[in-house]
Amino acid sequence: MNFTPDSKVLIQGVAEPLGATYAPLMQAYGTNVVAGVSPGHGGKTQHGIPIFDLIEQALPVVGAVDTTVIFVPPYAALDAALEAIAAGIRQIVLVTEGIPPLDMVSLLRKAEATETLVVGPNSPGIIVPGQVLLGIHPEEFYTPGAVGLISRSGTLTYEIALELTQAGLGQSIGVCIGGDAIVGSSFPQWLQILDEDENTEVIVLVGEIGGDSEEAAAHYIAEAIDKPVIAYVAGRTAPKGRRMGHAGAIINSQIAELGSEVGTADSKINAFRRAKIPVADRPWQIPDLVKKALKLPTRKG
Amino acid sequence: MNFTPDSKVLIQGVAEPLGATYAPLMQAYGTNVVAGVSPGHGGKTQHGIPIFDLIEQALPVVGAVDTTVIFVPPYAALDAALEAIAAGIRQIVLVTEGIPPLDMVSLLRKAEATETLVVGPNSPGIIVPGQVLLGIHPEEFYTPGAVGLISRSGTLTYEIALELTQAGLGQSIGVCIGGDAIVGSSFPQWLQILDEDENTEVIVLVGEIGGDSEEAAAHYIAEAIDKPVIAYVAGRTAPKGRRMGHAGAIINSQIAELGSEVGTADSKINAFRRAKIPVADRPWQIPDLVKKALKLPTRKG
Amino acid sequence: MDLLEYQAKELFREMGIPVLPSQRIDRPKDLKGLTIPYPVVLKSQVYIGGRGRVGGVRFVENTIDAVAAAQTIFNLSIMGEYPKVLLAEAKYNADREFYLAVVLNRSICRPVLLGSQHGGIDVQTALEQMQHVVVDQDFSPFYARRLALKMGLQGSLIESVSTILEKMYQLFVQKDLDLVEINPLGISASGEVMALDGKITVNDDALARHPTLTALVARSDPGQPGHLADAPVAIESDGQIGILCNGAGLTMATMDAIAQAGGKPAVFLNIGGEMQWDASPTALRDRLEHGLEQMIQTKQVRVLLINLVSGLVPCDEIAAVITAYLTNRIRKPRSINEISPESLIAHTLRFPQLVVRLVGRDREAARSRLETVQVPLIDSLEDAVTQTVMLARATVRNS
């Protein structure tokens, strides 16, 4: 992992609408954006960022790159990520929503073989408050501190970051593993990273219905995490079988999932409770639970 | 490399015509054939060889396997080889002729990633005279000795083995890299193996028209091989653009080969001559050249 | 999105998976032109499972019986769903029935092959006997043989079943599917295999790159479950609250909080997160405008909670959309003959009370702007939820 202000960052799809919007915001936050890549736009400059047609053209000019943040259209994302891996980049943030899951399967096979970290897709990426922004987290909700915030959604994460900030609880990192069914990095991976991170004292895990990431996380926390963890799960009242907006936030009852009730909010909350992890029933209860975990005075107690 | 009589050998396609013919011959030669694999034939026994439907069923019974010799139909060969790699086998002999070249490209990408040796396809495989037969070399032409024989063809290799045997020159190994355009192991790979092999004193390389294996070999010998090498090249009079029977033995003049004259017998013979490697003009001259290289008395001199 | 059985079988046929001769029946009288010899099976084409147990599958021996049976099936609701199409198919004498599927497993991020020797309508037995094989690397047919062996197959059935699995996997990858299921796969006494029923779930995100699937789906029912919600989604028929948020997680969290506070959501609408590659910096404004229009048209909504967390667009600009909408909506200039007293009353009555909570930059400007249309800007989610539920209760009391 290398998420420091001096690590070199590339933006793929820098000439696409979302990329063009966020490239200057990342730069303004202090991220060391060394180059952008957009085929057909090579030779141009955008907010002082030099644009190349291909990553391998950029490298001789800007040197080895640590992280790429990808904003290309969904059907071009697999190729962009493979281009990055072929160019030796080992940290990939996939912001784009709507990447076909089988493209992700191909990408993850390659990422595993090359030990590449893939965050996302359908993710606002990573923010280290006050230091570096690798994605689209809005800066105004975050403040530096000791809470490691990991989640599967965008705006809900900002909401919770804001609740924490307003309660005087800054964040060591905000990271979203992505709202799709098939995503790269997992909750357990980030739990391990934050457990080892010296700036993180407590972890807030924001889950949602669909899949079994939260169940896996609960199990992993019980087994391997020493720092306190607070959990929240969105979607208790979500109707079954309905796509909520996240491709991953859906409860399926198909035989293919082997009939089990994994994926419901109850299943996830029960898993956390069994692992003795405090679960906030409402987002605004999270700061108090964090304070309790840190043995700080709480609003109500 | 592990080509000793006690290394464990599997035969894939043992119930196919060619496999059924050669499995007992390999066994009779002393090869440690521990199992055969042919889907649908699991549970049977053939010449005392137990047959399994899948390699992974055989392994718990017979233990780890060193080499598999593949006799399956051409369109099933890629799958058979991938099955072997997935089962942890790292030496593959592909006997089958007619495997589509793009299947070989897929296989070789996987083989390189897993450091798997692939010999063939369209190859009689490997014989270590008096010790082990991994393929279909006829035993009667070979005798143990110090000549390492590497080639691209079947019957021509036997012919030359016989010429050597009749001249009192036994062989340390007979290996054919295969007659197809896309083959796994290369001449340089085998030259290196034989250069390091303590049983080999001199190397006979039997080339033919098509491709640039001989040119590459000549270059490699000049650079890296200490033992004497004798070369022969078949196809001086082969008509241009005609398939001779080996998919690989063809001289193309398409623009795709970038217009160069690589692939002709002249190109190959000149490459050997430039590298100061003696070239036999006729197969029966090989034994004398070998003797000269070993400073033994020759028939004519 | 799911395909109907007859659509799945069209794809099976193209891929070389054996299916029986069959014919699509749009009206009972289509059966008069049937080219399949009797006896024939008529099957209700619905998205929901279990049609066999409630009479959605019937065997018929001649045209008269077939037309009558078709009429019955067209009028038979399967768990609330009426078929638009039937499938007439040749009858098959299966000796045994297997279950086979290829599905994407999200936990391990890999496709998985599933199989059981106990397929058919007894799902519980199929589940208990289910075997699976993870396709961890690029697929090769040995994965299919591995499943066939785990299923306990022997002899020639290993090859015939694994060949079907191979083709299912090819279909799965070529068409970017979430699920390909054959249940049952009929096995005849002589060992022949036949896909007797099939289910395919296409992936919404991949659909646009498969013109043939897009065409198939265009013929399907857009109201079926799993369809992407770009319109308000109904929750409770006696609810009074509408929820409009940006982002899936925020929408769910808001809806949960409303329910936990004792409110009854009628509909919700997620106007979209921020990860769309082609979104302009002001996309949120356009989506809000469109979303407001949709929510207002949902009569049931008496209180509308707007909860937006905005990174790019300042709150003031969002507030401007809301105030402009309110102003336009209420004072929309109309030609004289359009204004009837009834429509004016209905219009006024129907307009829901707004609870607006915005987070982002320029909140004070937003607050002032919203005050001009008598809408207070609420600061915290907790207060917004409390306020919404309180107003909804008042509405119920007043009605």
Add this chain to the structure above:
Amino acid sequence: MDLLEYQAKELFREMGIPVLPSQRIDRPKDLKGLTIPYPVVLKSQVYIGGRGRVGGVRFVENTIDAVAAAQTIFNLSIMGEYPKVLLAEAKYNADREFYLAVVLNRSICRPVLLGSQHGGIDVQTALEQMQHVVVDQDFSPFYARRLALKMGLQGSLIESVSTILEKMYQLFVQKDLDLVEINPLGISASGEVMALDGKITVNDDALARHPTLTALVARSDPGQPGHLADAPVAIESDGQIGILCNGAGLTMATMDAIAQAGGKPAVFLNIGGEMQWDASPTALRDRLEHGLEQMIQTKQVRVLLINLVSGLVPCDEIAAVITAYLTNRIRKPRSINEISPESLIAHTLRFPQLVVRLVGRDREAARSRLETVQVPLIDSLEDAVTQTVMLARATVRNS
């Protein structure tokens, strides 16, 4: 095996590679039914290159000119080859002409993308400017962009050219091809791309798993170069020696030795190596029988050298095939009215002298058996070659 231009373009069209409207012309009068507006280009459909320089491509403005031009082209030999079909195609105003290809490179065992900004008929310039990109791992479109950039392209041409390359690569993999070439790829003044000429080489070994290609090829000329030789292959028109061996390397070595000894091979026949998965242990016997029949029917052969190296089949069994063939052939029982003195003489004269060299088990039994038909068994390849050339010289002197 190569496809003709119009066949390659059918595949391009299916894959979405832009090609001009065109029509296949089997006879000059087909031009009366032409649906493409004039001006039109008529192109000779031959396997050999360079047709443009010798008049195989003509522009026509109306039907009368077109029919006349077609007659001329049908009667025009391109390096000895007459077209069976012409292609009538719309005219295109290319501003520039590029060269693009996907080809399998055997040295590195990988597909390679080739491209040059200097395509068209000036092959030498194309070669000098040729850029290449090795597809070392699984293909992804960035390989195509890499080539476009190496070619020196900029702006929108990067995407439009790399999209063509992507589709060429898909075609290459989907159809198991050895080569896909577009030369020239026309670039219009506005930056549009168009495949103006195309070449596809299918892979013989993969053909059987592509029914659409098999159908295309069935319509092609089986005599074109590159076709698998399962019949005797002619070498020198004034040669007298036939060579029959088993295995490609052995066949080439034997043929080389004959030529080096001053002999003139007329034809050769490789009856096959030993790596065919479905070969029975006695396959060599059947193939020899069939091969002998074919060689004898080649009138030009006066001396037939049979050089077989056999692992499985004992030499005695091979000798038995030869003696049986000779006995049958010479003493074949015929009905009285079939035997005319001429046919007897012709038959006797035509039968070549045999030089037989066999290596393998049971050689002494083979020797004895062959002696019964007055054919000596030769031990070494060297002696067999010497003997063959000597007999051939004698034949020439005696004729």
